[in-house]
Amino acid sequence: MLKSIFTNITAVAVLGAGFALAPLAANAQTAPQAIAGWFKECNKQADNDVCIVQNIVTAPSGQLVTAVGLVQVSGKVNQRLLQVTVPTARFIQPGISLQVDGGKQTKIPYAICLPDKCIAQVPLTDAIVASFKAGGEAVFTSVNAQRAANPIRISLTGFTQAFDGEAISRAEREEKAKAREDEIRKKLEESRAKLQAAQDAAKE
Numbered sequence: 001m002l003k004s005i006f007t008n009i010t011a012v013a014v015l016g017a018g019f020a021l022a023p024l025a026a027n028a029q030t031a032p033q034a035i036a037g038w039f040k041e042c043n044k045q046a047d048n049d050v051c052i053v054q055n056i057v058t059a060p061s062g063q064l065v066t067a068v069g070l071v072q073v074s075g076k077v078n079q080r081l082l083q084v085t086v087p088t089a090r091f092i093q094p095g096i097s098l099q100v101d102g103g104k105q106t107k108i109p110y111a112i113c114l115p116d117k118c119i120a121q122v123p124l125t126d127a128i129v130a131s132f133k134a135g136g137e138a139v140f141t142s143v144n145a146q147r148a149a150n151p152i153r154i155s156l157t158g159f160t161q162a163f164d165g166e167a168i169s170r171a172e173r174e175e176k177a178k179a180r181e182d183e184i185r186k187k188l189e190e191s192r193a194k195l196q197a198a199q200d201a202a203k204e
Contacts, residue, residue, distance in 0.1 A: 038162035048075035053163045055154055060187040063087075064117065066140055066152040070124055070132075070163070080124035084108055085117050086152075089145040096120045096142045098128075100135040100156070108140075118142075133160045 042051040054069040067085040084096050095109040106128070108120040132138065133156075141151040 038156075038158045040162050040165065040167040042167040046076070048073050048077050051167060053159070055159075057152055057154060058184070060184060060191065062181075062184050066154070068138075068140065068154060070129070072124070081121050082108065082124045082128055083111075083119055083121045084140055085119050086140075086142045086150075088113060088116055088118055090118050091143040091145070091147065092118075094143045096140055099139045099141070100131045101137060103131070103135075129163065132156055133163070 038053060038055045040051060040053045042049065044050070051072045052069045054067065056067045057065040059065055064085065064087060069081075069083045069085075071079075071081040071083055073079040082098075084098075086096065090110070090113075092110050092113070095107050098106040098108055106122070108122045110118050110120045112119050135156045138154050138156055139151050140154065141149050144150050
């Protein structure tokens with residue numbers, strides 16, 4: 001039962017990044033895209049209510065950089081997890097380190113690696129939640145295939161509002177996703193324009 005719940009929780013946790021694991025793969029075409037900032041989504045899975053407060057960092061191309069999810073399950077199973085999803089090709093033993101405002105580091109060990117992502121997780125404690133609420137920035141550091149530390153800084157602005165507030169509706173999620181897509185498209189167009197300008201200048 002716990003294995004099934006873990007699979008379902010993992011699927012929901014990374015769904016916001018545009019990914020869907022089985023058993024949600026059938027709905028992958030309707031998966032929401034990345035939304036900027038912290039937000040909460042809740043849904044029903046079997047006999048459990050699952051809420052995830054998450055923040056998803058993507059590259060200008062839309063590729064996942066880091067996804068953070070604070071997962072709370074209540075019902076037949078009661079469980080709280082902090083999950084961090086990063087791209088694949090990571091050294092497993094170091095796990096992912098979490099540091100809030102330069103404080104003590106917390107190690108988050110990897111739970112599973114898939115062809116396109118690795119997911120680390122630890123129990124979500126009140127201390128972690130409190131540090132996020134009081135903090136200004138969280139740094140999640142993984143070690144890539146070149147043995148280089150890869151720190152990703154995520155602002156904690158808006159975390160408390162998302163954690164304590166209501167979950168966003170489907171309409172709000174889609175509106176935020178569209179705004180994020182427009183932002184990514186604008187950045188890509190600006191990058192292409194700069195590249196074209198540089199190429200034109202070189203020709204002259």
